[in-house]
Amino acid sequence: MSEHSAQMVHGHSPALVHQFETEDQQREAGSLGMWLFLATEVMFFGGVFMAYIVYRALHLPDFIQGSHMLDVKFGAANTAVLICSSLTMALAIHAAQTGKSKSTIITYLILTMILGAAFLGIKFTFEWTSDWREGLVPGFHFTYGGPYASGVQLFFCFYFFMTGLHALHMITGLGLLTTLTVMASRGRFRAEYFAPLENSGLYWHFVDIVWIFLFPLLYLIGGRFGGGH
C-alpha cells in the first residue's frame, strides 16, 4: 500500500513513523525515551558526584581552600545565564504548543543558543584561561604550592572534570538546538506536533539542573561572605 493511500485510509500525519499505531503512542514513547535517557545521565553524573562527596569528606579543608580560589561572580553569572536559557527554551516550546508563528519559535530557540554560548564563553574565556594563568590546571599546568596543595590539586581535578563533562553536554545541547532551529525554519512544528522541541527541552533543563548542583558544590564550599564555618 503506497504511503499516500495509506495516509488517506488511516488519516495520520506524515510525522507518524511506521512502528507506531497512533501519534499519541509515538509522542509518549519519545517522551518516555528521553526521561529514561536522563535517568542514565543522572547515574553518569552521579558517579562523579559520588567520588566528589567522598573526597570532600576526606579532605574538607583542601576543598574549602580550592573553592575559595574560584571566582564566584562568574559562577553566579553563569547560573543566571542558564536559568534564563531554560526560560527561553520553555517559551519556545510554549510558542509551538500555542500555534505561534515559526519565527517566534526560532527567536526563542536562538535566544536559548545565545545564552548557552554565553555560558560557555564565560567559562572558557574568563574562568578557565585565568585558571591556566594562575597555574591551577592539574595534569597541564599546576603550580600551586600553598596550603593543602595535594588536596587542592584533587579539588581542581574534580572542578575541571565536572565542569568539563557539563560543558560537553552543553555543546551537545547546542547541537540539538541547531537541529531544532533548522527543523523549525522548515515549518516542522505546529500545535499538534512539537515532540522534538519538548524532548530536547527536557534535555536542556536537565543540563541546567546539573549546573545548579555544580555551582554550590564547587564554588560555595565553606561559605563565602563570612558565613559557613
Add this chain to the structure above:
Amino acid sequence: MSTAVADIHEVPAESRVNYLNASYGIKSWLFTTDHKRIALLYLASITFMFFIGGAAAVLMRIHLIEPQGALVQPETYNKLFSMHGVVMVFFFLVPSIPATLGNFLVPMMIGARDLAFPKLNLISWYIYITGAIFTLYAMISGGVDTGWTFYTPFSSLYSQTHVIATALGVFITGFSSILTGLNFIVTIHKMRAPGMTWFRLPLFIWAMYATSVIFILGTPVVAIAIFLVGLERIFHVGIFDPAVGGDPLLFQHLFWFYSHPAVYIMILPAMGVISELVTCFSKKRIFGYSIVAFSSMAIAIISFLVWGHHMFVTGQSVYAGLIFSALSFLVAIPSAIKVFNWTSTLYRGSISYEAPMLYALGFIGLFTMGGLTGLFLASLATDVHLNGTYFIVAHFHYIMVGGAVMGYLGGIHFWWPKITGRLYPDAWARFAALVVFVGFNLTFFPQFMLGYLGMPRRYAVYPDEFQVLNVMSSAGASILGVGYLIPLIYLVWSMRYGPAAGPNPWGARGLEWETPSPPPTENFEEIPVVTEEAYNYTGARQTAG
C-alpha cells in the same frame, strides 16, 4: 508428498517474502532498521567475539597443564586472562541474549512491528562495533594485563600495557547496552498489542525488562569509573593515587557498583529463556507466573545493593561487610524461587528432550550449583579463605557458562527455526549439548577443588600438587571447545540445507509462533489482539493418575 499446497505455511521460505529476502545487498543490511536484521548483525559480531575470548581461554588452559607454565611468559598469561575477561564479559555475555534474541523477539512477543526506536537500535550496533574495534586493536598491539577489573592503582599508574585503548573500547560499548535497554523499556511500556496486559507477557519479556533497568541504571557508573582511570593515566592527576590524597578503593566501589548488577544482566535474560523452554517442552503453564515475573524485578533491584561482597578483604568496614553479606544472601532468594518454579513446572509435565530442553535442564542444575557456591562467597568468614582463589573462578563460570551460555545456546536453538525458517538436525544438536555438559563439568568442577585447596586465581604458575586437577580442567576445556564448534557447523549448514521449519515446529505458545518462519518484515499483517494468558498449554498430564 502432496503437490497441492493447502496451507500457506507449507510454502517454502524462499518463495515467500520475509525479512531475510525482502531486500538484497550489503547496504540493505548495514543500513537496516529492522530489529530482526539488527539481531542477526549482533549475532554475527557476538559469535566472533565469543571465539576470540574462547581462544584466549584455550591458550590459558594449555599453559596451565604444567605447574611452571607450558606455553607463555607470565606477563603474557596476565594479558590472556585479562583479554578473556574483557571480551567475554563486555563483548559477549552482556550483549548476548539481549542484543540477539531480545532484539529479535521483544517486538514479536508483544505484538509490535518493531522496537520503539529502530534507528537507535542500528546505532547501538555500530557503537558496539566501534568499541570492539578499539579493544581488538588493543589486543593486537599487546593487550592489557590489569584483569577485566582494571583495579587501581595498577591500572591507573603502573601498568605498561594498553589500558586506555581497552578501557575506551569498553566505555564506548557501554553506550550500546544503554541504548538497547532504553529501547526495550519504552517498547515494552508503550507498544504492547491490544489485550497484552503486563501479566500476559511472556516471562522472557519480564526478564528483558528487568535486564534493561540494570542496563540503564548501572552502565553509566562503570563508564565514569573507566573514564576516571583514563584521566588518571593521561594526566597523572591523582584521583586514585594515595600519595596525593586519592583512594584506590574508590575505583573498586564505582566499578563493582555496575559490575555486580552486570552479572545479573548476564543471567536474567538466560532465566527468561529457560522459562520459555521449560514451558514449551513440558507442554505446561509456568508454575507461579507472577512470582517468577516479580522475582526478575526483585533481582534487578536488590542486585544494586550487594556490590561490596567483591570487596570483603579490601579493608572496608566490617559492618559494611556484614550488611553486604546479608543482602547478598537476600538476592539469592529470588533466583532460588525461579529454580523452584521451573522444577514445579516440569513436575507432571509432558516432557520431551529436544536440544533446547537439554540446555534448559543443564541450566537448572548448573545454575543451582553455581548459585549455591555463591553462598560460601557471600559469607564473610569463608570468603576470606576462598577469595582470590579458583573457587571464585569456578563459581562464576558455573553461572556464566553453565548458566548464561547454556541458556543462550538453548534459546538460539529454540528460536532458530523462527529466525531462519530452517530446522537443524536435532540428533547432532542433542549430541553437542551433551558434549558441552560433560566438557563444562570436567573443566570447572576441578576448579572448585583447586580453590578450596588454595590455588590462587590469575597465577601463571602453581605448586606441583595442583597439577592433576589442572590437567583435568584443561582436558575438559578441549571437550567444551569441541562442544561449541559443533553447533557452529550444523547451524550454518541448516541455513542452506535444513528442512523448512513452518511457523511452529515445537508446538509452542506465544505471538512469535503465530507468524510464518521467517517472519515478514512488518512481523504481523495485522496487529494481533490477545485474549489468552501466557503459556496456555493444554494436554499435559496434569490430571492423569
